Amino acid sequence: MSRAGTGARDQVARLLALVPLLHSRRGLNLAEAATLLGTTPEQVRKDLKVLWMCGLPGGLTDDLIDVDMEAFEEEGAQGVIHVANADYLSRPVRLSATEATALVVALRAVRDSSPEETRAIVDTVIAKLEVAAASERSQVEVAPTPVEASPVRAAIQQALDAGAQLRLTYWVASRDEVGERVVDPLRLASVNGVDYLQAWCHRAEGTRIFRLDRTEQAEVLDAPVLMHPSDSEEPLSVALFTTSPDATTVTLRLAPEARWVPEYYPVDDVRHLPDGFLEVDLKVVDLSWLHQLVLRLAPHATVLGPAHVAATVQRSAMDTLSLYT
Numbered sequence: 001m002s003r004a005g006t007g008a009r010d011q012v013a014r015l016l017a018l019v020p021l022l023h024s025r026r027g028l029n030l031a032e033a034a035t036l037l038g039t040t041p042e043q044v045r046k047d048l049k050v051l052w053m054c055g056l057p058g059g060l061t062d063d064l065i066d067v068d069m070e071a072f073e074e075e076g077a078q079g080v081i082h083v084a085n086a087d088y089l090s091r092p093v094r095l096s097a098t099e100a101t102a103l104v105v106a107l108r109a110v111r112d113s114s115p116e117e118t119r120a121i122v123d124t125v126i127a128k129l130e131v132a133a134a135s136e137r138s139q140v141e142v143a144p145t146p147v148e149a150s151p152v153r154a155a156i157q158q159a160l161d162a163g164a165q166l167r168l169t170y171w172v173a174s175r176d177e178v179g180e181r182v183v184d185p186l187r188l189a190s191v192n193g194v195d196y197l198q199a200w201c202h203r204a205e206g207t208r209i210f211r212l213d214r215t216e217q218a219e220v221l222d223a224p225v226l227m228h229p230s231d232s233e234e235p236l237s238v239a240l241f242t243t244s245p246d247a248t249t250v251t252l253r254l255a256p257e258a259r260w261v262p263e264y265y266p267v268d269d270v271r272h273l274p275d276g277f278l279e280v281d282l283k284v285v286d287l288s289w290l291h292q293l294v295l296r297l298a299p300h301a302t303v304l305g306p307a308h309v310a311a312t313v314q315r316s317a318m319d320t321l322s323l324y325t
Contacts, residue, residue, distance in 0.1 A: 184225035
């Protein structure tokens with residue numbers, strides 16, 4: 001299977017495969033590793049720069065994986081990759097019985113609220129995870145509880161099943177206004193516990209993301225959809241940053257320790273500053289996500305604008321700090 005993707009998920013998959021590969025094949029050079037991983041030498045070079053900042057909790061010198069960057073910086077694609085202090089990743093990572101059981105519990109809990117076509121996929125994944133957990137016979141039963149869909153979700157699901165257009169009454173948080181949109185529903189998804197509808201918006205003439213908890217009403221129309229799920233190739237994880245009517249453009253100033261952010265999240269613009277600092281513009285839908293990101297990066301990230309977002313994040317940081325004083 002090719003691992004040529006450049007997103008965070010693909011990069012993690014490559015890194016988890018790369019370290020065991022280097023342990024089993026000493027003297028592997030950059031070009032050979034790229035071929036085996038189905039990507040380019042330049043991408044492997046970027047992956048190794050990320051690996052350089054990974055390791056055990058603590059973040060001290062002896063906790064981090066050591067990569068000899070000079071070897072392939074000087075010799076290019078023929079440079080041999082040397083990795084040290086990563087023995088705990090010498091074999092491919094597998095789920096423990098406890099981890100597999102935890103995933104089974106989570107999947108069973110959400111199964112009944114999933115669309116019919118999704119349940120078959122969930123059942124397949126549960127079956128595979130139960131095999132992984134079988135070594136310790138960890139049996140956890142989650143009593144099925146009827147999940148009553150909200151009127152909004154029920155209407156959206158009805159429109160999806162019928163291939164019909166929807167009229168949404170939607171609150172746009174960033175403008176604090178309620179308006180109507182006629183959309184062709186594409187898919188429902190849940191991200192970090194929040195339900196979203198990805199749809200083709202007739203007014204905007206493009207794909208947009210709508211939060212169900214901000215949708216006051218959803219009316220199924222007689223008109224058939226003009227846009228279908230196969231017409232939209234953009235993953236919801238990317239679309240959340242780029243196509244929501246709630247999106248606010250936020251500017252961050254990043255210290256060298258946080259330069260990895262543009263490689264992991266979709267950004268509109270990157271500006272290089274002296275001393276290795278960056279300014280990045282990115283669209284944010286959920287400010288709580290931004291709060292978590294800035295707290296995670298502290299003290300290496302500063303919100304420059306908009307002013308009200310910077311003030312909100314600063315208050316959130318102070319509230320968090322007060323818990324430890």
